[in-house]
Amino acid sequence: MTLNTEQLQPGTETQGMTVTARTQRQLVVRRFFRHKGALFGLVMFTFVFVLAFSSIGFGPIPGWWDKPWTGTGTLADRGRPTLSLLPEFLGGTGVHLGEHPFGQDNLGKDYFALTMRGTQISIIVALAIGLISTIVGTVIGALAGYFRGRTEAVLMRFTDVMITIPVLVIGAVVGQMAGNLGPYFLALMLGLITWTSVGRLVRGQFLSLREKEFVEAARAVGTPATRIIFKHIMPNTLGVIIVSATLAISSGILLETALSFLGFGVKPPDTSLGLLIETYRSAMVTRPWLFWWPGIFIVVIALSVNFIGDGLRDAFDPRQNRVRD
Known part of the structure; x- marks a missing residue:
């Protein structure tokens, strides 16, 4: 029988049971x-990504x-x-793509x-928005949560103003x-305005962690603020x-799709799923396949990313964990 623990050393025997120690990273990956x-x-x-960029x-x-x-x-x-995906023995024409599998x-x-x-551009824009908004939100939330005082007041009032205006x-x-x-500059600009939720979450984490004993000990020995933020607090966030x-x-x-559908997103001659x-x-x-194919890919991408996020949440937070270690 094997126990999962981080407190005991690997190979320790406890009442006939061998203890296998795992790091926090290993536990997260396992969950x-x-x-x-x-x-x-x-x-x-992965399937949609490979299909779009390899085809x-x-x-x-x-x-x-x-x-x-x-x-x-x-x-x-x-x-x-x-x-055609229906085999011949079921009355179909067999499994084949044909000249134009999605039509013309x-x-x-x-x-x-x-x-x-359209899938390529939508994925690139979505990934860029996620990366940029996460970086900006993390920086603003970390500064506001750690330094407090005037820094926090200015940054959080700015965040509140951004939140009051609909995205x-x-x-x-x-x-x-x-x-x-172009879509890349559009993604950059959208990333710079969608960071507010990340910023507030990171600020809350920093407010909690900055009062912990290991942070107080680091301050007591004269550790610079930048090192405390990146070495001690950021890994725990x-x-x-x-x-x-x-x-x-x-x-x-979803934001890119909505904007492109309204005519404010990606512009021709390029295209995206929302523009299609x-x-x-x-x-x-009259020809519903022209509407449904991009819609299906939007739903699949959004749902798959949400499922990945749900799994990451449960993996990082054992209190919400639905799977056993």
Whole structure:
């Protein structure tokens, strides 16, 4: 029989039982991979990510799909999808992709390639928003929570002002100004306005940890504030930061979708999943596949990232843990 503990040394025998010591990192990884929802989300997100970036390629790297997302063609069968997943013994035509598995748009563009390009841009924008907002929120929350006083008052009043303005309204203004400059600049600007929730969470953690004995001991021996923040407090806040980052990514793709649908996000000639939905919403009745394919990918990405975040939360916080060590 094996016990999981961090207090005992590896190999210690206790009443006939061998104790296997695990580090905190090992315990977190173990809990995460025992979370079924998190594993499902990780598999789905990895599948969508690999499919999007390997199919049509990215930048100078070519893909395995032979039709470009910018090319036009001749409509065949009103642009209906050629994808078939029903085997012949069940009355289908067999499992095959065909020439245009997701169909064609009004100009004859291959909709699979177009959807993959939209997925690429949406994922890049969402990841950039999550990364930038997490960095900005962590810095502001750490400074406000550790230094207190005037620093905290100024930073938190600024945060309160940002919170009172709806994100969609700020995003629409920023998107209108930055959308024509490309999706990467748009992601940068959106990341700079969506950090407030991360900042408040990190500030709360720092307010709690700065009063702990190990921090007081570090101050007593003259340890610089920067070293205390990054060496002693930040590692103990890492779980909250990582979970907040995954939630920011999920919110980022939904924000980008909403802005692009309203015309304030990614602009042509590039595309995104939200822009595809906005462009072909009028075809929802006559050719619904033009509307549903990007919608399905948005839902899959958002849900998979949320499942990953749920698993990370349970892995870092044993009090909410639903899986056994």
